[in-house]
Amino acid sequence: MNGSAPRTAAPAHQAEQGITTGTTDVEYLKSLQRRRPFGVWFKDKGWRHLVGVIVTIFAVFPLLYVLSAALNSTGTLVGSNALFSKIDFGNFTALFDMPSRPFAQWFLNTMVVGGVTSAATVFLGAMAAYAFSRMRFTGRRFGLLSLLLLQMFPQLLAVVAIFLLLSGISEVIPALGLGSQLGLIMVYLGGALGVNTYLMYGFFNTVPQSLDEAAKIDGASHTQIFFGIIMRLVTPILAVVGLLSFIGISGEFVIASVVLTDPDSQTLAVGLYSFVAQQRSENWGVFAAGAVISAIPVMALFLFLQRYIVSGLTQGSVKG
Amino acid sequence: MSETELREDTDPAASSAPDTATTSPGRQARTLRQRRTGPEGVKGTIAKIVLLGLVDALAVYVLIMLFLSQSWLALGVSAAVVLVINWIYLRKGGLPAKYLAPGVLFLLVFQVFVVMFSGYIAFTNYGDGHNSTKDDAIAAIQLTAQKRVPDSPAYKTSVLAKDNSFYLLFTDPQGKVSLGSTDKPLEEVSGAGKDSTGKAKTLDGYQTLNFQEIVANQQSILDITVPVSANPADGTLRTADGSNAYQFKPALKYDAAADTFTDTTTGAVYRDNGKGAFAADNGETLSTGWKIDVGMENFARAFTDPSLRGPLLGVILWTFTFAVASVALTFALGLFLAITFNREDLKGKKVYRILMILPYAFPAFLTGLVWSGILNPEFGWLNQTLLGGASIGWLTDPVLAKISVLVVNLWLGFPYMFLVCTGALQSLPNELDEAARMDGAGPWRVFRSIKLPLLLVSIAPLLISSFAFNFNNFNVIFMLTGGGPRFADTDRDIGATDILITLVYKVAFGQGTGRDYGLASALAIIIFIIVATVSAISFKQTKALEDVNS
Numbered sequence: 001m002n003g004s005a006p007r008t009a010a011p012a013h014q015a016e017q018g019i020t021t022g023t024t025d026v027e028y029l030k031s032l033q034r035r036r037p038f039g040v041w042f043k044d045k046g047w048r049h050l051v052g053v054i055v056t057i058f059a060v061f062p063l064l065y066v067l068s069a070a071l072n073s074t075g076t077l078v079g080s081n082a083l084f085s086k087i088d089f090g091n092f093t094a095l096f097d098m099p100s101r102p103f104a105q106w107f108l109n110t111m112v113v114g115g116v117t118s119a120a121t122v123f124l125g126a127m128a129a130y131a132f133s134r135m136r137f138t139g140r141r142f143g144l145l146s147l148l149l150l151q152m153f154p155q156l157l158a159v160v161a162i163f164l165l166l167s168g169i170s171e172v173i174p175a176l177g178l179g180s181q182l183g184l185i186m187v188y189l190g191g192a193l194g195v196n197t198y199l200m201y202g203f204f205n206t207v208p209q210s211l212d213e214a215a216k217i218d219g220a221s222h223t224q225i226f227f228g229i230i231m232r233l234v235t236p237i238l239a240v241v242g243l244l245s246f247i248g249i250s251g252e253f254v255i256a257s258v259v260l261t262d263p264d265s266q267t268l269a270v271g272l273y274s275f276v277a278q279q280r281s282e283n284w285g286v287f288a289a290g291a292v293i294s295a296i297p298v299m300a301l302f303l304f305l306q307r308y309i310v311s312g313l314t315q316g317s318v319k320g
Numbered sequence: 321m322s323e324t325e326l327r328e329d330t331d332p333a334a335s336s337a338p339d340t341a342t343t344s345p346g347r348q349a350r351t352l353r354q355r356r357t358g359p360e361g362v363k364g365t366i367a368k369i370v371l372l373g374l375v376d377a378l379a380v381y382v383l384i385m386l387f388l389s390q391s392w393l394a395l396g397v398s399a400a401v402v403l404v405i406n407w408i409y410l411r412k413g414g415l416p417a418k419y420l421a422p423g424v425l426f427l428l429v430f431q432v433f434v435v436m437f438s439g440y441i442a443f444t445n446y447g448d449g450h451n452s453t454k455d456d457a458i459a460a461i462q463l464t465a466q467k468r469v470p471d472s473p474a475y476k477t478s479v480l481a482k483d484n485s486f487y488l489l490f491t492d493p494q495g496k497v498s499l500g501s502t503d504k505p506l507e508e509v510s511g512a513g514k515d516s517t518g519k520a521k522t523l524d525g526y527q528t529l530n531f532q533e534i535v536a537n538q539q540s541i542l543d544i545t546v547p548v549s550a551n552p553a554d555g556t557l558r559t560a561d562g563s564n565a566y567q568f569k570p571a572l573k574y575d576a577a578a579d580t581f582t583d584t585t586t587g588a589v590y591r592d593n594g595k596g597a598f599a600a601d602n603g604e605t606l607s608t609g610w611k612i613d614v615g616m617e618n619f620a621r622a623f624t625d626p627s628l629r630g631p632l633l634g635v636i637l638w639t640f641t642f643a644v645a646s647v648a649l650t651f652a653l654g655l656f657l658a659i660t661f662n663r664e665d666l667k668g669k670k671v672y673r674i675l676m677i678l679p680y681a682f683p684a685f686l687t688g689l690v691w692s693g694i695l696n697p698e699f700g701w702l703n704q705t706l707l708g709g710a711s712i713g714w715l716t717d718p719v720l721a722k723i724s725v726l727v728v729n730l731w732l733g734f735p736y737m738f739l740v741c742t743g744a745l746q747s748l749p750n751e752l753d754e755a756a757r758m759d760g761a762g763p764w765r766v767f768r769s770i771k772l773p774l775l776l777v778s779i780a781p782l783l784i785s786s787f788a789f790n791f792n793n794f795n796v797i798f799m800l801t802g803g804g805p806r807f808a809d810t811d812r813d814i815g816a817t818d819i820l821i822t823l824v825y826k827v828a829f830g831q832g833t834g835r836d837y838g839l840a841s842a843l844a845i846i847i848f849i850i851v852a853t854v855s856a857i858s859f860k861q862t863k864a865l866e867d868v869n870s
Contacts, residue, residue, distance in 0.1 A: 053671075060675055081705045193424065194427065291689070
């Protein structure tokens with residue numbers, strides 16, 4: 001790794017010299033390139049650009065469409081068809097001015113539920129991954145295998161049982177039962193180990209064992225090793241798991257819609273669905289404004305941490 | 321530690337004499353050890369005690385609430401869990417358990433237990449009208465099927481409030497005053513203040529509602545049914561206006577010995593029909609039933625009931641088609657793009673890449689909703705603007721709706737495959753490519769015989785999990801089409817794009833038709849079995865794939 005830096009630097013230096021001293025060579029090469037016929041260029045590279053443009057349009061169009069609808073205060077589905085024909089913020093003001101549909105509250109709820117759940121998920125997953133990666137105990141292999149198996153069965157399959165379990169809980173402790181966000185967070189935490197432990201386990205294994213052994217000899221306890229050494233070295237995977245679970249939780253509809261019945265406690269997924277569930281075309285503009293606001297934080301985070309996510313994805317899948 | 325033990329072992333006299341110089345080496349070693357880990361160790365212990373204390377405090381609260389609600393089984397299980405948690409964290413050693421316990425606890429309750437609970441529900445008739453035990457059902461029938469007792473006297477009534485609940489104060493024709501509410505049977509009271517007509521109006525400790533307050537709380541006051549005694553068969557007192565109350569008696573009389581209900585007017589007899597409901601001889605059932613075990617009936621019903629069998633088979637077939645086609649399409653496009661842009665010297669590669677992964681960053685639940693606007697047959701952009709006012713049923717024609725769902729899922733899923741395939745392609749060694757070219761292989765041959773097989777080794781597990789994900793891809797279907805267009809040959813809410821998981825949701829929580837938790841759980845169990853089988857087989861296959869290539 002160290003050796004490559006001077007090696008790449010050297011040709012660049014030479015090239016720089018080439019530009020200043022022997023410009024004729026460069027110009028000759030450039031003219032050669034220019035003279036290449038279109039057909040050859042297209043066969044080599046042009047078609048790639050064509051594919052790129054077509055797919056980009058396919059990928060970006062719906063996003064532009066929803067942005068245009070959000071900025072068009074006509075508000076109906078038909079009115080949104082002429083893209084960017086009108087730009088104002090009427091939908092956004094209308095969005096925050098609906099007592100029966102408290103959008104700001106939904107946004108806050110989503111951040112709270114998503115934030116708490118993903119933080120706790122990261123912590124629980126990291127603890128489990130630490131145990132699996134650094135300790136040898138009976139049932140370790142069985143544990144890892146069952147986690148691998150469990151991630152095949154998403155929690156939403158058991159949504160009926162979750163609903164009935166929570167309605168049973170709410171008869172005893174209403175604060176943890178149906179309609180409570182705390183109850184919903186607990187349910188989500190049930191899925192904390194399944195998906196993420198395996199991903200983290202692989203990453204934990206890449207941190208050399210000799211580090212913990214050195215710390216152990218210096219008298220560090222297992223908690224000091226865990227919080228002081230391991231957790232700091234695996235920060236990238238913690239970020240990936242945290243972000244992916246935040247994205248997953250903030251878009252989760254099935255369980256949230258069953259557990260959270262009161263409009264004031266709902267999350268964005270449940271709330272925004274209720275906007276367009278009955279009358280899709282009338283509320284379209286306001287819905288689009290809500291969609292833009294709810295998508296922005298997630299998309300920003302995603303693009304910001306893109307590099308980490310891509311490396312994390314190749315080791316295991318969360319969303320497909 | 322071992323050193324001090326050794327020392328103590330070699331000198332038996334020292335251990336018998338507990339104090340003075342002989343024990344000092346051991347103590348010294350211990351203090352040395354404490355000094356090394358000292359401050360953190362203390363902090364850690366304190367943190368542990370505080371955390372465990374909080375957990376225990378919460379646990380005690382939960383246990384008390386369970387005790388008060390007399391749920392003995394839950395109480396026993398919870399107490400055992402609390403004991404195990406304390407044992408794990410208070411004993412020495414057993415380190416792995418300390419790190420695994422919190423996550424595993426949640427996993428066991430909200431993933432493993434709920435699955436087993438689903439399994440149990442699948443064998444019951446749990447659902448609307450079958451929510452509780454038989455005793456509850458009998459009490460509920462007696463309470464709801466009430467009729468005014470003919471020629472019964474009117475009780476003068478006042479509405480009182482205390483601690484946010486309402487009570488009714490009755491004065492019977494003889495002037496006797498009594499108080500009660502829905503969960504407090506009628507009880508005679510003394511010391512009530514009466515007005516000029518002899519109607520009791522006030523009672524110490526209660527606040528009397530005036531007319532405006534009665535109007536404001538009309539619904540809750542109408543809902544008050546005061547049991548005349550603890551026995552539901554004695555009937556209840558109710559008021560329709562807040563000033564007069566009448567006695568109501570069950571229209572259905574329960575005979576405990578024969579376990580039958582008799583209609584007091586028609587004389588029809590309703591018997592326990594063995595299916596969790598009371599039924600008359602002509603087959604008519606009372607709407608309130610109770611929960612019983614029905615064995616395999618839910619599964620049998622799914623595959624024999626004519627209004628369910630045909631649609632269900634269609635749904636299962638479409639679920640497979642949807643999952644397989646989604647994986648195939650997204651993988652094909654993703655791989656194609658990965659190969660197309662796997663060129664170092666392509667201008668604008670980064671821009672394409674960022675723009676193309678935008679759909680992946682867009683929240684999945686919004687995707688379906690946004691596309692449903694674009695594809696809306698009447699007002700959507702595609703028909704109105706792009707096709708100039710065409711009326712193509714993108715979401716209402718069974719075939720087109722299926723294609724639309726696949727296209728939207730392609731939009732949502734191809735960036736992931738693009739990213740994954742790019743990563744996998746770049747990790748392939750270049751020498752392979754060169755060697756194959758030297759041997760005279762063309763680009764297609766290199767791809768087909770060398771790159772693709774190697775790629776599949778690393779991608780195949782992801783394809784399998786992608787299949788498992790799409791098999792239950794609720795959001796896209798539910799938000800885009802809601803499962804529609806509906807099948808014509810059934811009165812149930814099942815449509816051409818419904819997959820199994822949306823069907824589970826609609827059967828359990830759908831509007832219109834009653835909730836049927838038993839059937840929904842049976843369907844969920846069917847999904848379980850399918851997903852388990854498919855992933856078991858395919859994981860075996862990929863292992864074989866790996867063995868072949870290595």
